[in-house]
Amino acid sequence: MLLAYLVACVGCFATLDMAERVAHAEKSASQTRWRWVGSGCLAGSIWAMHFVAMLAFQAPIDLYYQLPVTVFSLTIALLAAWLAMHTLSLPDLSLQQCLKASIGIGLGIATMHYVGMTAMHSNAEVYYHPGLFALSIAIAIGAALAALLLAWYLRDGTGMLHQLFKYSASLLLGAGVLSMHLTAMAAFNMVLPGDSLPAQTGEHSHLQLALTVTVIALLIIGSSISAALADKKLQHKDNDLQRVNSLVSQLDQARMSLQQVAHYDPLTNLINRRGFNQIFAEKLMEKTNEGGMLAVMFLDIDHFKRINDSLGHDAGDDLLKVLAQHIKSSIRSHEDVVARFGGDEFCLLINLHDREEARHMAQRIMLKMKEPIELAGRRMVMTTSIGISLFPEDGRTCEELLKNADLALYQSKGSGRNGLNFFSANLKTRAILELQLEEELRHALREDTGLMLYYQPIYDLKTGQVSKLEALIRWQHPVHGLLVPDRFIAIAEANGLIAELDNWVLRKACEDLGELSRKGCEDLRIAVNCSPLNLAREELADEIEYALRVAGVAPNRLELEVTENALMGNIANTLVLLRQIRALGVSLSIDDFGTGYSSLAYLKRLPLNTLKIDRSFIQDIPKATQDMEIVQAIIVMAHTLHLQVVTEGVETFEQYQFLENHGCDFVQGYLLSRPVPLAELHPVLNEINQRKHAYTVTALSLAHGTSALM
CATH class of the missing domain: 3.20.20.450 (EAL domain)
Structure with a gap:
């Protein structure tokens, strides 16, 4: 009986483990595989428990078992176990579903037991006590319900406390299954004919057979549990690897986001001052080595502050988006660079063949900027002031060319705005004097x-x-x-x-x-x-x-x-x-x-x-x-x-x-x-x-x- 209880407990623990594997399996094929392994463990443990417990039954008569009926009882146990694993694999399990499944599972276990008992043949007459018979079925259904609920509850837990709880639940469920068997055996009555004589029992042969069945059942169930543990570790490693890959992907996204923030203006989606300086340095090195001209243009929107003061900063931001598109549409997108330095100040880097090309580009931008814009229910026309410096005649470094373009812009604004000016030595002299x-x-x-x-x-x-x-x-x-x-x-x-x-x-x-x-x-x-x-x-x-x-x-x-x-x-x-x-x-x-x-x-x-x-x-x-x-x-x-x-x-x-x-x-x-x-x-x-x-x-x-x- 102790061997039967051991098999039942180990089988219940394996069932709980298989239910956990089914819940955590990511692929449908894996879920099906673990569902069948769990069904086999549960059916095998219940059947082995029943068989070993039946071997513990002793009677003063000759008993023998019909193998086909015994195998058929195992088939019934397998069907009940499959129903249990199928129920536990559902994504959502309601109490009503649990009750229905536990009735089917409990009836299946009881049927397995009583079919297994019919495989036992002797010269005695057999009859069952109705009350105990019904009680055994009720115990089977109750044990099935408890098993479903506990397995559902324990399939997502982790840690030492979770394992201890699972061990305790296995002992409890094993006791429930064994109780059903003992109750069914209590309902079982045999009556010998009056002229029959008691026979000697071969308990030693029964013990040896029981040990053999127990060892085989435990080996099979233990192998399944080992496989489940190995799969759990592999899944943890896969999950860890996925988390690492996810973290690497997030780091890449964060790096790209930081690069976007570091080098691009969030309002206009143009590059910002830092991004512009990086491109400018590369272009300058290229032109220095290979020859050629560059123009740096500073643009400042005339009287932009009035828009913010009168219509609000949201309207000002909307206007800047439109103006940024006007500037971008006026240049050669594959050759030239447009950046927003902040506020209403923009900067352009243009590849040139001659000085007049820069003038024509600036005039085209000024003409585009004068197109009417609908903003906050108003139709307005904006103008821009432009300052231009040229490489190499106005400077050979980024700082010098930007400073000289800014001086030219200052001249344009001081001359009444809505105009363009090229840098000249006089501007630098005046700037030095003012400094x-x-x-x-x-x-x-x-x-x-x-x-x-x-x-x-x-x-x-x-x-x-x-x-x-x-x-x-x-x-x-x-x-x-x-x-x-x-x-x-x-x-x-x-x-x-x-x-x-x-x-x-x-x-x-x-x-x-x-x-x-x-x-x-x-x-x-x-x-x-x-x-x-x-x-x-x-x-x-x-x-x-x-x-x-x-x-x-x-x-x-x-x-x-x-x-x-x-x-x-x-x-x-x-x-x-x-x-x-x-x-x-x-x-x-x-x-x-x-x-x-x-x-x-x-x-x-x-x-x-x-x-x-x-x-x-x-x-x-x-x-x-x-x-x-x-x-x-x-x-x-x-x-x-x-x-x-x-x-x-x-x-x-x-x-x-x-x-x-x-x-x-x-x-x-x-x-x-x-x-x-x-x-x-x-x-x-x-x-x-x-x-x-x-x-x-x-x-x-x-x-x-x-x-x-x-």
């Missing part, structure tokens, strides 16, 4: 040397006195002499020096106001210009307050001049900053009025005190009737908004008289005086202020008739 001026300007600001303020009087037409001065910066350069702002303000704005420069002017003007107060000019005010870039800084109000406090000057003696375009750049933030400055007591003036937006809608919202009419409206008076009408309208409008009016650029007596007659409040220009340094200011102020209001016009005309010619 030198930038370094020297930094030094001048750091050491506070060379920078100075000149002051131009602003004359009050109603009082006949100079009431204000405009502070104008000058730079006494050690080599180039006295430089006016036009020579270095743009350099300061382009290189982040404008905030420091404006702050220097502010502090110096406040110091000079204190000096003027000590010399008896307590009512004189000074107007200071503010760069558009500086007006965007939130720290400006604090810097003004600090400069006034250190110099000990009343805030109402300082006036800040800002341009229209600077005010309209970001009206919401600008309005907050201007109100902070006005809260300090500082006056605000809008400079160069008429050259920018000239919007009344914005003008009435701004906390301004003064409006300054640009000199371009004055220079042709009295010859230009239209300019005279414009100036009159501006004066009336300003007074309606309770603003004082200053007109700059007054150089003739006729201009002065026209402004006085039409209610202008202040005039400024060479008719009164050129800008002078602080040390020369007092004589000029005394000369102007000593004139009587009654003959101011005549005196100015006579005294400064020659000044207008200077």
